[in-house]
Amino acid sequence: xxxxxxxxxxxxxxxxxxxxxxxxxxxxxxxxxxxxxxxxxxxxxxxxxxxxxxxxxxxxxxxxxxxxxxxxxxxxxxxxxxxxxxxxxxxxxxxxxxxxxxxxxxxxxxxxxxxxxxxxxxxxxxxxxxxxxxxxxxxxxxxxxxxxxxxxxxxxxxxxxxxxx
Numbered sequence: 001x002x003x004x005x006x007x008x009x010x011x012x013x014x015x016x017x018x019x020x021x022x023x024x025x026x027x028x029x030x031x032x033x034x035x036x037x038x039x040x041x042x043x044x045x046x047x048x049x050x051x052x053x054x055x056x057x058x059x060x061x062x063x064x065x066x067x068x069x070x071x072x073x074x075x076x077x078x079x080x081x082x083x084x085x086x087x088x089x090x091x092x093x094x095x096x097x098x099x100x101x102x103x104x105x106x107x108x109x110x111x112x113x114x115x116x117x118x119x120x121x122x123x124x125x126x127x128x129x130x131x132x133x134x135x136x137x138x139x140x141x142x143x144x145x146x147x148x149x150x151x152x153x154x155x156x157x158x159x160x161x162x163x164x165x
Contacts, residue, residue: 025097028163029156033093036156037086043151047144059121060084061130089152092117096156100164106157114153118146 015023048055060081064070071077096113104112125131134142 021101022098025101026094027097028160029093029095029097029100030090031093031163032096032156032159033090034086035159036093036096036152036154037089039155040089040148040152041085044148047148055081057081058125058131059088062125062128063088065128065130092152093156093160096153096160100160105161109160110153110157113157114150117153118149121145121149 044055057077060077063084064080069080071080092113095116096109099109099112122134126133131137
């Protein structure tokens, strides 16, 4: 499958091979990121229902701070949270594609992607003051968060491998 959508315009056939490879990896990664985000959505929705808790607002709160977005009402908050969730997960898929360009494959690529995605969350949310640092969070919460990010990274890597065939 050729995902070189970024270069389909005028003169795309003349683009250097390395640029086509990068665009192809990013395109596949973005598609894989959608699949990973869908898997994480199922995982986190089921877990929240089982434990009788609401979805986390921390990612949307962080994005709101960075972007200066303040939804006006609960419906706006829900729409913004959904947009952030899908945009963030899809975007991180591009990183998975770039990992493939380094030659990483299989579980090594999946674990590197997991570490990058979850590690950035563990650093950024406390830095933006929307979540406590990991050492001040209950272990059960950290474990649940790790599980959902592991599901995301695993599904994204599986989808990427499928798209590479």
